Amino acid sequence: MNLNPPQGMRDFYPEDMLFRNYLFDKWREISRIYGFEEFDAPIVESADLFRRKSGEEIDEQIYVFKDKGGRELALRPELTPSLARLILSRIKELHFPLRWFGIVQCFRYERAQKGRKREHYQWNVDIIGEESPIAESEVIAAAVNVMTGLGMTSRDFKVRIGHRGILHDILKYHECEMKYFNQICLALDKRGKIADEAIKEMLKSDGLPESEIQKIFKIMEIRNIEEIESIIDNKSTSLNNLKELFNLLEIYNLKDFIEFDIGIIRGLAYYTGIVFEGFDVERKYRAIFGGGRYNNLLQNLGGKDLPAVGLGFGDVVIKELLEYKNMELKTNAKPDIAIAFLSDNERDFAIKIAELIRKKGISTDLFLKPEKPKKIFSLCNKMKKRFVILIGENEKETGSVTIKDMNSGIQEEVAINDIIKKIAP
RNA sequence: GUGGGUGUAGUUCAGCGGUCUAGAGCACCAGACUGUGGAUCUGGUUGUCGUCGGUUCAAAUCCGAUCACCCACCCCA
Missing domain, CATH: 3.40.50.800 (Anticodon-binding domain)
Structure with a gap:
């Protein structure tokens, strides 16, 4: 008899629950303080709900099974499609902007590795129905406050903020060929993880001419917003958007926690504007949390566009980071x-x-x-x-x-x- | 899905062809008797050496398969 849980699935012994509850409590507390309302949805949804969203590729990473009636069901890989479903079915009576959050268990069928399991818990925070970057700043502020609530300081982690649209604008300014946009995103994403030479090789084998590759490396050197301003004109709405967000975050007193990073791309196809990720400063771990703007939330379900900002914050990476820093927990929940x-x-x-x-x-x-x-x-x-x-x-x-x-x-x-x-x- | 690493007591690991009848630390149990814990000391228990098969006079040790875990890639939360 194999006593292990199924691959990538996790057992929570009482001592593990101590940390889990501690983290969940922190998530709930900050959600409450920042005025978010909790919601939940079934852990099992119709498989189509998840498929519809971003192409076919995700299909392989979903736990799919048939119920006894032959319906195709799936364990949720994320909460956002369910959120969209809930909103759409009450779209007439809800008043926007909405601030909702959830603490939910999600599943992905893929090989487990450091910081990634097949099953994890995730804090989801969303503001639905607000165009202004104040939505982003509220969500980022909430995430930072969870981190500081766990004992982290600006010396321990940073929120790196980028913008898809700006990347687009810069490439356009450099007269880069847009057909390479995906490869360029990939290259940016790889930077810091693998050697520059390897990235060059990668782009070359993708068919990019040498001149384009040089431009891209120049773009990757961009370290702050001022540099962008000096490159492209002020008519870029994306740039103004980003500038406004940085101004806002300064009002929240979060200046020490944030950095501009042109390399923040995020994989999900549905992000449309500002994107951000929280990292430990040593970069020993993958992103602690991440999110951004996705203004086509309801499109896939047949609804109209609705501006939205979301954040996902998983329990796995933060646990590893806190353990590494010896900060995981001090409370003892056992009877006295x-x-x-x-x-x-x-x-x-x-x-x-x-x-x-x-x-x-x-x-x-x-x-x-x-x-x-x-x-x-x-x-x-x-x-x-x-x-x-x-x-x-x-x-x-x-x-x-x-x-x-x-x-x-x-x-x-x-x-x-x-x-x-x-x-x- | 691809590549690499690791499976030996409850646990962390050592042993890597013959003295292994498999060890160490921690943990665990016990130290006359009475109603008293933590430190030290003394003694003790614990294993199909992941599983199946092969090579060999001999296998924890070599080979193959299989399963599991870890790490990286792919991709992403």
Whole structure:
């Protein structure tokens, strides 16, 4: 019998749930503070919902299966198509802009690797129905606040911001041939990951002439918006858009967290404008979160265009990063109090004491059978209990309990009425 | 889908053709008796050496297949 979970799927032991809940709580808290409402959708959707979106290629990466009625269903690889479905079916009654978020489990059928599994949880934040870059800035601000809430600073991570349209404009200015746009995007994406020479080779084998390749490398050197301004004129709406976003983010006081990066492309075909990704400064990990503007959200479902900005923030990379930085978690969710008894004669008395404490909302772990004191204290020590309440013959007779403070090692006999005072002062 | 790496006690790993009747650290269990944990000490347990097959007098060790995990690519969240 193979005890492993299916390939790329994850088990969450209690100690893993500690981190997961910690992260989810952070996501929820920031969502609430930034005024987003939570929603969810089925984890299983009609396979067509996901296919329709971005061509055929995605098909191979979706878990597809047939239900007993022969309908083709899929485990969701992402939340956005479901979001589009929900919005479209209430398009008349919803008032925009909408701010929705979800914390959802997604699946992708592909080989697992560092920072990527076949299954992950993802925080999704979307603002639907707003053209202005203030939508982007709200979403980016929320993501940055999650990061800082997890203890990260601007020395640990940066949000790199790019713009598809600007790349287009620059290429046009350089009179690059647009038929190579996809290859150019690919080359930009590769920069920093593989050697420049290898990129050149790649472009060459794609059929780009030497002159074009040189232009592209010049473009890749662009490091800030001012450089772009000096290259292309002010009529570029994309450029103005991006400038406005940077101004806005300065008002949010996020200047230290953001950088312009012409190389941020993002794969998804549906991004239409500003795109951004969060990275650790050492670049040891892949993007922590990413998102951007996708103004044709509803098109694929037969609706009208609706401006939208979205963000996805997965649980896998951030966990690896926090572990690497030794910042994963400090809380201990285990019960603080343990109640133990020495023989069956005291069991019922111990139950009554446990219930008394639990009625006060205090987390209490009750031993289920009698144990020797040595074992009781040894176990409680391992489980890091704060207090151990011991009940034996003596205690039962006098109607009291023995409470031991595991930190100090001091113990005393306490009357029933004084227990709460002792353990929860 | 392609390429590479790794599977040995609960766990992290060492051993890489004959003394292996397979080890080490950590973990675990036990240290007269009575109602008391954490440090140290002493003793002890733990394994179809991933699975199946092959080569050999001899296989954890070599070869093949298979499964699983990891890493990279492809692609992307």
